[in-house]
Amino acid sequence: MAPVIKPVQTSADIPQQTTVAIIGGGIVGLSASLALAERGIPNVVLEKGRIAAEQSSRNLGWVRKTNRSAADLPLSIASERLWQEMQQRTGAQVGYRQRGIMFLARTETELEASRLWLDSVKGFSLDSRMLTPTEIDLLVPGGREKWAGGVYTASDGYAEPTLASSAIAAAAIAKGSLIVENCAVRTLSLAAGRVASLITERGEIRCQQVLLAGAMWSRRFLGNLGISLPTLPVSASVIRTAPMDGPTEIAVGAPDFSFRKHQDGGFIITQRGAMLAPLTMDHLRIGLKYLPTLRANRRNIRISLGREFLADLSLARSWTGERISPFERMRIMDPVVNQKLIAEAMTNLAAAWPVFGNAAIRETWAGSIDITPDSLPVISAVANIPGLTLATGFSGHGFGTGPGAGQLAADLVTGGTPLVDPAPYRLERLYSAPGHRAG
Numbered sequence: 001m002a003p004v005i006k007p008v009q010t011s012a013d014i015p016q017q018t019t020v021a022i023i024g025g026g027i028v029g030l031s032a033s034l035a036l037a038e039r040g041i042p043n044v045v046l047e048k049g050r051i052a053a054e055q056s057s058r059n060l061g062w063v064r065k066t067n068r069s070a071a072d073l074p075l076s077i078a079s080e081r082l083w084q085e086m087q088q089r090t091g092a093q094v095g096y097r098q099r100g101i102m103f104l105a106r107t108e109t110e111l112e113a114s115r116l117w118l119d120s121v122k123g124f125s126l127d128s129r130m131l132t133p134t135e136i137d138l139l140v141p142g143g144r145e146k147w148a149g150g151v152y153t154a155s156d157g158y159a160e161p162t163l164a165s166s167a168i169a170a171a172a173i174a175k176g177s178l179i180v181e182n183c184a185v186r187t188l189s190l191a192a193g194r195v196a197s198l199i200t201e202r203g204e205i206r207c208q209q210v211l212l213a214g215a216m217w218s219r220r221f222l223g224n225l226g227i228s229l230p231t232l233p234v235s236a237s238v239i240r241t242a243p244m245d246g247p248t249e250i251a252v253g254a255p256d257f258s259f260r261k262h263q264d265g266g267f268i269i270t271q272r273g274a275m276l277a278p279l280t281m282d283h284l285r286i287g288l289k290y291l292p293t294l295r296a297n298r299r300n301i302r303i304s305l306g307r308e309f310l311a312d313l314s315l316a317r318s319w320t321g322e323r324i325s326p327f328e329r330m331r332i333m334d335p336v337v338n339q340k341l342i343a344e345a346m347t348n349l350a351a352a353w354p355v356f357g358n359a360a361i362r363e364t365w366a367g368s369i370d371i372t373p374d375s376l377p378v379i380s381a382v383a384n385i386p387g388l389t390l391a392t393g394f395s396g397h398g399f400g401t402g403p404g405a406g407q408l409a410a411d412l413v414t415g416g417t418p419l420v421d422p423a424p425y426r427l428e429r430l431y432s433a434p435g436h437r438a439g
């Protein structure tokens, strides 16, 4: 199952040449395309499946500053401004609402983690604050659990993933971008040491710059070019309920569930305390780099050995532009919904807010998330391939920062003043991290 995305009329044909060719029609590639079109720069987005059909439509829609690392906050703050004006900019609904986000703690240790986060971002003058159990009851009435406390940011919010990317894509097209679906990019070709063209399954496109916004697939694309990008997949399962009377419009994250109100009056729910890490060869190749993250999240990550191992093995690691690439073999990554996690989320949520015991489940889906070792994305030029820029590895929180990330990538590609300091997102940081080995 996959959420139904608002359709967009895209191009049937690829151009012979362009200025910037963008690989990947998720929110990041599409936002970059819109920013380029607004600057009058010819660009084309190539999407192997359908726009936003992978992570960008399957996410929870949270647009948050709360619990973001200080390094990622300038981009979150810039993106929040872009979300505020997105409906006007695109002329279409994106469902953005600033209804607040709160994270709840059951134990003193969990609460202390929130206090430490709040301390670490003092310099940003956020409206984030700690909550007492009484304040939680007032903001989200009808609860049964005894919370130790929480952290709350009233200016955080959410948008609708099934609308947002479509709105951005349609606006980019209206302003001059080309977007082509069902067109996998196999590889790129160089001339005089720099990017000269993209080789797609429908032919070659000459271009001056390439932006790779391929999320889950970027590691494989770059590996074929001899560049190591450390990202590993995890997956999460999501529930959408029928419209119902819920306790609040604030998005609430507890240790083992989360919920937020959908535009249609239903709720989007997940088991926040558990992510599946289906083992692949990459876990053996680069797993060492993730040891600190694994240690910190050992209760949240459930490692499994299943069909993903063989599915991953069956996809090539190296190929040429003349051959069918792995990107054509899997047009849309559609992981299996984990029924156990769905059931856990609903049980935990109904125990905390009994009103959810009556929720009717309308839809469930799963999505794969590309995680870097430090959970920050890579928005960066690739030093040894002039003309190639990356905007990838958003580690489960790139919907909220997608508009800003796309704009920052457009800035890097065109040499414009960057929206925010791109230093935290440099590719090279991942090579100097402990435990690095190429692979």
Ligand SMILES: Cc1cc2nc3c(=O)[nH]c(=O)nc-3n(C[C@H](O)[C@H](O)[C@H](O)COP(=O)(O)OP(=O)(O)OC[C@H]3O[C@@H](n4cnc5c(N)ncnc54)[C@H](O)[C@@H]3O)c2cc1C
Pocket (backbone or CB within 6 Å): 023, 024, 025, 026, 027, 028, 029, 046, 047, 048, 049, 050, 051, 052, 053, 054, 055, 056, 057, 058, 059, 060, 061, 062, 063, 064, 183, 184, 185, 186, 213, 214, 215, 216, 217, 218, 221, 236, 237, 238, 327, 331, 332, 366, 367, 368, 369, 391, 392, 393, 394, 395, 396, 397, 398, 399, 400, 401, 402
């Ligand atoms: C269950 C779930 C919940 C999440 N919740 C949140 C949340 O609440 N808030 C938040 O901020 N983030 C959340 N995220 C993360 C967020 O969805 C992602 O960080 C964001 O969508 C990444 O956007 P993207 O454009 O990089 O990736 P994607 O949307 O995955 O787009 C990449 C696209 O590139 C295409 N592609 C790749 N390689 C090629 C190729 N060679 N040729 C052509 N096309 C190619 C793919 O087909 C894909 O469509 C969640 C993710 C999941 C799965």
